[in-house]
Amino acid sequence: MMRTAADIRRMNSFAVVRAIHANGGASRRELVDITGLSFATVAAICTKLLELGVIAEVARKRAPAGRPTATLSLNPEHGFLLGVDIAETYVHVEAFDAALEPISSTQYDIDTHERSPDQVVERVKSAIAAERARHQGRALLGVGVSAPGQVDQVGGTSVFAPNWDWHDVPLRDMLADSVDAPLFLDNPLKSLAIAEMWAHPERRGQDFVVLNLGTGVGAGIAIGGRVVRGRMNSAGEWGHMVIVADGRACRCGSRGCVEAYVGAPGILQTLREAYPDSPLLHGDDQTATIAALAAAADDGDPAALDVIERTSHYLGIATASIVNLLNPDIVLLGSWVAELLGKHLLDRARTHLQAHALAVPMAAVAFELQHPRGNSVSLGSATFALEGYLDSVPDGTTDPETTPRRRTVG
Amino acid sequence: MMRTAADIRRMNSFAVVRAIHANGGASRRELVDITGLSFATVAAICTKLLELGVIAEVARKRAPAGRPTATLSLNPEHGFLLGVDIAETYVHVEAFDAALEPISSTQYDIDTHERSPDQVVERVKSAIAAERARHQGRALLGVGVSAPGQVDQVGGTSVFAPNWDWHDVPLRDMLADSVDAPLFLDNPLKSLAIAEMWAHPERRGQDFVVLNLGTGVGAGIAIGGRVVRGRMNSAGEWGHMVIVADGRACRCGSRGCVEAYVGAPGILQTLREAYPDSPLLHGDDQTATIAALAAAADDGDPAALDVIERTSHYLGIATASIVNLLNPDIVLLGSWVAELLGKHLLDRARTHLQAHALAVPMAAVAFELQHPRGNSVSLGSATFALEGYLDSVPDGTTDPETTPRRRTVG
CATH class of the missing domain: 3.30.420.40 (ATPase, nucleotide binding domain)
Structure with missing residues (x-):
């Protein structure tokens, strides 16, 4: 598929969030250098992310000559994400802050004779409830779920899980009543790829x-x-x-x-x-x-x-x-x-x-x-949820730059 | 690799040329519908292509209400391209007009005992000379060459051709003195893919x-x-x-x-x-x-x-x-x-x-x-040359649209 202007805006927001995350905080000027985006684009994205509380100004220092510059950081207090890894042998639910740092996790084994959709979904709901309870009072920004096999990520369906002989299981609908946040379904292959991309901007x-x-x-x-x-x-x-x-x-x-x-x-x-x-x-x-x-x-x-x-x-x-x-x-x-x-x-x-x-x-x-922090499939699933959350938020750029003007570094 | 603004401009030019080619001519308004680009972008690209003579106005008809609209077509008189398919058993050089329609071709067999770089290059030069002679007086816009095996398309080198045991043969330099036009080297796999993309806009x-x-x-x-x-x-x-x-x-x-x-x-x-x-x-x-x-x-x-x-x-x-x-x-x-x-x-x-x-x-x-017109590897090679030619030409758009706003049709 070709990239649309909306794709570009989203990618630019992601690039800024990723750069702030990967560098443990950065000034707008540093973000320009890292992302290759223009100062105007970086500034507009930062304004929107600050308004939303996704990022925060954590320090302000005076440059050798000129105006003080603010260091921006992802705001760990803003809310949290859940990344769910439904594997053939276990269910792993991991909580991440908005900076995609792992906070806590719950894992249940799945027995070989407990593999019906209802049984597995009950396990997932229990684990989600356990993680929800640990973070009461914080906003749940989104839930990403990885299910094995072939997944229709648009329709939210497990199309075919060969090891369990699942066919067309409407996982997203089955899980919807246990979470009051957007739920994104995909499979572990896509989760691993997106986790790797966020963890390593290069x-x-x-x-x-x-x-x-x-x-x-x-x-x-x-x-x-x-x-x-x-x-x-x-x-x-x-x-x-x-x-x-x-x-x-x-x-x-x-x-x-x-x-x-x-x-x-x-x-x-x-x-x-x-x-x-x-x-x-x-x-x-x-x-x-x-x-x-x-x-x-x-x-x-x-x-x-x-x-x-x-x-x-x-x-x-x-x-x-x-x-x-x-x-x-x-x-x-x-x-x-x-x-x-x-x-x-x-x-x-x-x-x-x-x-x-x-x-x-x-x-x-x-x-x-691969050397992931935490469970990489859960991390990737949580990343889809963060992408979905950022996606739900318009930014101030009306004229999206198509891309970094030079290769991303750092 | 990420797309740069230059990539986007190039793709938009290609999209317009492709759309005109695939539809056998089109008005600017039709090009907007086909490509999904804005009218302003389409108009700027068409102005530049008209100045260069790559396209021409072939008809002008009055719309039911309003101004007359011009039909634009690729200009077959503008110049021609050569697509060279160096295969393990033959050399095929095909001439295409700027609308990528095949005009003529020359093919020589390669014997099993004539496979040194010098011997093959001589065959290629002879075939190019034969095609050049057929189209005297027309401008040669570019030459695309496909060589088997692994090719460094940036350096113009045949890195490794396993069937001939070629290593690091500087094909582009060896052929340069036989053509007074830009020469683009790649391998048949890339030629086939690009030929398919140009022949079928979907x-x-x-x-x-x-x-x-x-x-x-x-x-x-x-x-x-x-x-x-x-x-x-x-x-x-x-x-x-x-x-x-x-x-x-x-x-x-x-x-x-x-x-x-x-x-x-x-x-x-x-x-x-x-x-x-x-x-x-x-x-x-x-x-x-x-x-x-x-x-x-x-x-x-x-x-x-x-x-x-x-x-x-x-x-x-x-x-x-x-x-x-x-x-x-x-x-x-x-x-x-x-x-x-x-x-x-x-x-x-x-x-x-x-x-x-x-x-x-x-x-x-x-x-x-696959049902190509002409030799598909030669067509693809010629397409690389056309892309290179279009690439050499700036267009009037200063603010490149990133992409069609909707899916390309037709």
Whole structure:
């Protein structure tokens, strides 16, 4: 889609908020330097954000020559956001202040036999209520919710969650009566990408990929400063790219998908096939088994290292495919499997990536672990809510600048 | 990369030229409706284009009530462009008028033992000279050149052409003395994408992929109205995504790549492995063998149909990977293998695509043969030259509109 003038205004507001956030406060003049926007645009946006209380003047200092300049900061007292990560194995609800700093969180496990929409929604409502109760008296600016699988973010529907066999579940409507604030639904891939973009302003000038390594696997992709959504918001299904034609059955119905090898159940399958009596196996408990695998690898256990090497092989091949196709600046490994196993997977997978990527894109790409503050999917979901909140607020600029005049720094 | 104000101006000029071209002429008022730009912006761009002679007033009619309105058309007499397609097996130089209509072309084969940079450049120079001679007296506005493999379009260098083992060949400098016009170098993937965008204005609002089926295979990708280039302009290497882990050796040095199965030499290998004595085999002559395969398939030859089915299997899987990853509006099959074999491949590949794509992106995607006018890579290369020419010309708009205010139609 082409950018509209409204898009540009929104992006400029975001750029100012992001710059203030990333720099821990800034003067209007510094914001001009950081964002590349004109002083008039920065000033108009700041005026509106001050009126709303989203930002505050925290200090005023006299420049060596001339008028005193005010330092602007995001106002942590203004209100808070909730970011909800509905994963296959847990529900994580995290509160963030308007500066997107994590404040508190509540997490409940989801049992394998409690996966109906009603059961999961009840869990989410309980966790939201717990976080609401902790922050009584503060304004709830918005709630962002990430649900696994394919999500219609406009209609607020979980179109298809393969692990739960959910079809067309109206999640936003089901949750609406538990929150008195705008609710934004999307999936973890988009949440991871937007979280990365807000946390690292330099990402706006980069093409990047966050590989989501969990029960399901996928890719949050941003190109040219925008999250790639595709026609139906289902872009990013890297987990369902085929790497082994006619290979392992995948829960999507196809065969040989990345997810069948690199998703947590795929890793369990590799372990079970190679070492059926392994003490690392905790039945179908993915979290316990992956954690046991990580602990055993720390101790140099040969079976654990073998399973990690096999997984790295597939991860490296699948990463090479996306590196060759998109030639990105950076590919990050994120989500809970990356948190538990990432340090063992990264260098091994890079070896296989190098063997399968073309020289030019390989030389250009950084391949790293994502280091989020708090739960990155919750952070990304909260970010969507903050974007929605800022979106609801007109700013004083009538003549939107299309973009930073020069590349964003800092 | 973010769009700059200059980007926006350029896009608006392109939008006007495209709209005039696609509609076979239009009034300023119609251009406002088609492009979504303001009347003032359209008028300023038209004034500049008229001064330059890129467009002309071809008719003037009186509206039912009010002032006469002029119909503007691209001016075919203004000058011409050359689009050069350097492929692994031929050099094709095509002349286009400023309305991007093909006028004439010259094609030379490249023998397998004439593949040094000097030898290929001599072929290209001869073909350019032949086309130059045909259009003496007309201004040459620019030359676009597509070279296979990875190209540094800024530096004008063929960074790596795997089939020829070219490394860092300064193609633009080597060709510069044969043309007295700006020369733009890129690769066929970007040429196919830009050709598709200019030929079909509705593509600007779509995410689309043109699969380049030739000796090498790759993907021209456009997202949000822009060609995806990646960090080093090497995006689109779909041919080097792995679909068979540890499968066939690929000329890139990896194994199991799409290209090893779907590229013309891969199809020959499939034929040779299954039917080593097949009369369809014409040694290493890819064009003759693929043409023989197509003719035999027309006659219902079981061996030919079997090879096509095997190729379709891999093509369908590899298309599913890109459909799952990007959720595009449309995937097109283009280039010479698609021209020869496309009608036999398309429906068979669609069956395998359906078996491997997720339901949501599958339902959203159109999967079709590309139907270019003339050689689509030459057209795309010429389009880069036209873009460069328009780029060299300032327009009268000081306050660029960021975008069409509504979706482009027509």
